[in-house]
Amino acid sequence: MKSVDYIVTWMSKTVQVSGFPSSTTAGAVQLFLESHTGAETVEALKIRGPRAGGARRYAVVQFTTTRAAEQIISLANRRLWYDSSYLKARPMDRDIIPQPRSFLHTMGSVTLHFGCQTSKEKFSVVWRENNVSVNFGLRMRKLHFFLSHDQVEYKLDLLFENIWQIELYCPRGQTVKYLLIQLYGAPRIYEREAPSSFNVFEDPVLNYFRDVPDEQWVRTTDFTPSCCIGHSSSLCLELPNHVQLPNFKEYFFYYKDNEGTFVLESGRTFSRNPDLVPIVGPSPGVNLLVQQGCLAGSMLDDTFYRLVDPNRMPVNCIEYALEKLYHLKECCYEPSKWFYEQYQKYLTSSKPPRSPVLSLDAGLVYVRRVQITPCKVFFSGPEVNVSNRVLRQYSEDIDNFLRVSFVDEELEKIHSTDVSPRTSSRNEPRRTAIYNRILSTLQNGIVIGDKKFEFLAFSSSQLRENSCWMFASRFGLTAADIRGWMGNFNQIRNVAKYAARLGQSFGSSTETLSVSRHEIENIPDIEVLRGGTTYLFSDGIGKISDEFARRVAIKCGCRGFTPSAFQIRYAGYKGVVAVDPTSSKKLSLRKSMFKYESENTKLDVLAHSKYQPCFLNRQLITLLSTLGVPDRNFEKKQREAVDQLDAILTDPLRAQEALELMSPGENTNILKEMLLCGYQPDSEPFLSMMLQTFRALKLLELRTKTRIFIPNGRSMMGCLDETRTLEYGQVFVQFSGSGYRHLYDSSVMFSDRGQGQSYLIKGSVVVAKNPCLHPGDVRILEAVDVPALHHMVDCVVFPQKGPRPHPNECSGSDLDGDIYFVCWDPELIPPRQISPMDYTPEPTLQLDRDVTIEEVEEYFTNYIVNDSLGIIANAHTAFADKESLKAMSAPCIELARKFSIAVDFPKTGVPAEIPSHLRVKVYPDFMEKPDKASYESRNVIGKLFREVKDIAPHTNSIRSFTSDGGEALL
Structure with a gap:
């Protein structure tokens, strides 16, 4: 398949030099070439060959400059000899190392101390290492420390985000100075792997690199005695007075010089836990x-x-x-x-201090949280969480529950390559020390004071966040007892499914009413057999009576309206129940909703149908563009979104409208109330600051995600047409009014259903379910008016007729709570659609015995290893931009299949293997990969990116605000 032309932003410095004798080594070639081009001008080289039938080797050589590469080609064109061998040279169109490292400043022979300050003048050293090299990355985004300890080479990468303060001490009368760096978190630690002579790509005889390639640095944990790096809140560089330093003031606001006394003294570690540091005590x-x-x-x-x-x-x-x-x-x-x-x-004092802990509304609880990084343990909380079924049942033991997350040193998500490197010639899977740290923590628990917290379970959303629940057992109640109370899972013999069923009780939910067994009924699923595949049209959905729905709505805090559908957990059932005015039973449940045996009779609500705004994103734009939507239509939508964001800074009506439409709910209520009270966006300081931050966040989403607000669309919970009125290819769409009817076109009909204004859609609509990678995931359906469904609002109602359920056509989805993209904007409806992909899941491994909790712990850790969703999605974005057929290209179709397998991994335990030809070598500019080779995208997302690139903030410019809660507010 031919790719579209694109201009790479880097000039190739790589040539192929052929004609070397078969015994030639990489080192010999490097010395020979540098004798012509100058010392340290070879960045990397690889000796390959001889080719079949030949006796000569060739070398692929990357130089540090294009001048050196041109010099060798010029010499070879005239005559270039290696001993008695005549060499030929030709340019290559791809470098060995796409983006060689360049540094702002480098230093050698530095002494590195880890520890903490014990006074303004004293630094307590718990570990030190001599002969350390330090490289300061460009714009000081990263500091690299290279050292050798116990005959192992290590690299420590300290990111800008983990630096709190830098202070340079130059004590008078001393020959050394001290650069004190106070830390938010530890540096990332790597160890160098010895290259393998069994692999031609690693053999040092055949390969030369000026700098150690990234593939040879493998993530690891704290290698120092007693985990000294994890104990440390600061590091200190001891260096001679004459050593030049970069201008820190240019990059760090919290930098200062100090000529006062500074003393290094021997210190000690203090953690009461030998592995998880720095845990110091029970509090x-x-x-x-x-x-x-x-x-x-x-x-x-x-x-x-x-x-x-x-x-x-x-x-x-x-x-x-x-x-x-x-x-x-x-x-x-x-x-x-x-x-x-x-x-x-x-x-x-006459007024004793009050506890800072506030009383909470019903349904909310305080939860302690621990974040475990490769080197440290961070405590936070107590945080306010929406309760779940387990926490409500054991509310007296709330202090014995602990939410544990495994994160990187910057408290962001750990990547799969951090626990299992991809590049290896070995057949056995590789696991880093970080993998072992996570698994051992799950298996051994966490000791804090006199409590030992043991693994309990995790919900599906927690699994995606690499998070789980732990519980500190007490007399009469253990983690195993809680799992036993949750239900009987013995009939489940697949580890992934067993773990998922355990997690159902941990989804954040609102407890509503009890429903006894005689108040429910079991109704049959609607299924059809097509081509050997059984399709469930009713997969995950049941019914709720009108009267009971009203009572549940009151418990959920719904004011003045009753949702048309509720996502629920009841006993061992999970899924959605939609209002049916003809139902006499409180709940009508289907077999597809049943997951395990449980005696619990409380109805828990996880979510319900409501107004939810609609946004385009890169995946949807890619698919719609592939299907024929013109670029100018997306550019128009983005300009309209930017205009609306600009207007909120000066126009109170436009500001109120934007908050209502783009960010509904309680989070922005205070801003909406201020606007209603007459405060002006450009004159009231707090309101102005918050609206500017709202705008900055939305612009940042446009820049990094191409997330464009679409007024003529909604995000809607999927439901089933229980009346059997809708035909295949039809849907029923009705949405609640927001008071801004001028946004809607002539395809929208006003409807009065007694609970406020609502609007019916008639005509073509585009329906999809995020995430979506295959062009067939986008369905063009006909919205029709069905009077018997007028009670269904803020839902997209699908038919129960046809060869295959429409939800299944949309990314293999179902009706157990999935939210669908529904848009009736004629400028975004494609002129064509293609057949959907087959989403039949991979067969699962079934055990011949009960699943053990140790297998669940190992599954959790292996999930991190196989969490390839982000890798696949990014590769799909890159290939779709580069290939002429966009998302219809062969690589994108293959990636869509891999993505489907990866999405199902939490249910099946079957991982998605990504072959080397699907790994991205060069990225479009809009993906903003500064350390990778890139090109200027000529397709729609590239155009949209460059339109907002200069007006949208960089991530770091609002990071401090969002990390303190601004993002939560907005």
Whole structure:
């Protein structure tokens, strides 16, 4: 398949030089070529051949400059000899290393100290290493430390985001200076793998690299004795006075020079847990202060622990003091003295301090959280969480529940390549020390004080976030007891499905009403056999009576309306129940909704139908473009979205409209109320700041995700036509009014159903389900008016007729709560559609015995290894942009199939293997991969990206705001 032409933004510096004798080594070729081009001008080279029937080898050589490459070609054109061998050279169109590293500044022979400050003038060293090389990356985005320890080479990468403050100490009269870097988190640690002589791509005799290639650096955990790096809140570089340093002031706001005294002293580690550091004691609040640098762990003695012991001091005093110290944002070097002074104030005050913990509304709970990185443990909370079935049942034991997440050092998601490197000639799967750390934590639990938290379970959303629940057993209640209460799972013999069923009880939900067994009925599924495949039209959906739905709606806090559909958990059932005015039973459930045996009779609601805005994204735009929607239509929609965002800064009516349409719900209520009260967006400081942040976030989404708001569309919960009126190819679409009817076109009909205005759609609509990679995932259907379905609002109702369910055609979806993209904008409806992909799942492995909890723990860790959804989606985006057939190209169709397997992995346990020919070598500019080879995209997403590139903020420019809760607010 031919690819479209594209211009690569880097000039190839690589040539093929052929004619070398068969015994030639990479080192010999490097020295020979550099004798002509100059020292250190060869970036990388690979000796290959001889070709079949030949006696000569050839070398693929990448130079550091195009001048050196041209010089060798020029010499070969005249006459270039290697001993008695005549060499030929020709340019190559692809470099060995697409983006060789370049650095702002480099230093060698530095002494690196890890530890923490114990006073303004003293640094307590817990570990040191001499002869360390330091490279400062461009724009100081990353600092690289190279060192050797116990005959192993290590690289430490410290990202800009993990640097809190830099201070340069130049004590008078000393020959050395100290660069003190205070940290938010630890550096990423890599160890160098010894290249294998069994693999031609790794054999050092046949390969040369000026710098160690990334493939030879493998992620690992803290290699120092007693996990010293994990204990440290700072690192200190000791270097001679004459060594030049980059201009830190240009890159770091929190940089300062200091000519005062600075002393290094020998320190000690302090964690009470040998592997998970720096856990210092039973109080999560104290652990939080240590990790935030507010307390120096080595300064915490028995006197301090007595001062934070709730058996000795009032709990409200302890909590108030911990909260105050946290907000000081400075390290307390005399903690015992400080806490004693605070208590004296509290105990002698006429108004004793109140606990900072607030009482919560029904359905909300405080949950402690732990984030485990490859080197550290971070405590947070208590955080407010929506409750779930298990937490409600064991509310008296809420302090014994712990939510645990496995994250990278910057507290972001760990990637699959961090736990299992891809590049290897070995047949056996490779697992890094990070993999072992995660698995051992699940198997051994976490000890905090006198409590040992053990693995409990995880929901499907937690699994995607690499998160799980743990529980500290007490007399009479263990983690196994809780799993036994949840239901009987013994009949499930597939590990992935067993884990998924365990997790059903942990989905955030609202408890509503009890429903006894005689108040429900079982109704048959609607299925059809086509070509050996059984399709379930009713997969995951049942019914709820009109009267009972009203009562459930009140419990869910719905004011003035009753949702048409609820996503529920009841006993061992999961799925959606849609309102049926003819139902006499409270609930009508189908076999496809039944997952396991349970005696629980409470109806829990996870979500319900409501107004949800509609946005395009890169996947949808790619598919719609492939199917013939012109580029100009997408450009027009983006311009309209940007105009609307610009208007909110000055026009109160446009601001209120944008908040209602783009960000409905309680999060933006305070801003909407301020606008209704007459505050002006361009004059009230708080309102102006929040609206500017709202605009910045939406522009950032346009830049990084091409997320374009579409007024003539909705995100809707999928439901089934229980009346059997709709034919194949038809849908029923009705949505609740937002008060801005001028947005809708002539295909929209007003409908009055007694619960406020609603609107019916008639005509062509485009329906899809995110994520979507195959062009057949986009369905063009006909929206029709069915009077018997007028009670269904903010849902897309699918027929139960036809050769195959429309939900299954949309990315292999069903009706158990999936949300569909529904758009009736004529400018976005493609002129054609193609046949949907076959989404028959892979066969699953069934055990001949019961699943064990140890297998569930291993499955959790293996999920991280096989979590390839992001890799596949990114590859699909890149190939669709480069290939002339876009998403219809052979690589994209193959990636769509791989993606389907990866999506089903949490249910089947079958991983998606990505072959090398589907790995991206060069990226379009809109994917913003600065460390990869790239080109300027000429297709629609590239055009849209460049339209907003200069007006949208960079991620880091609003990171500090969003990390403090701005993103949650908006």
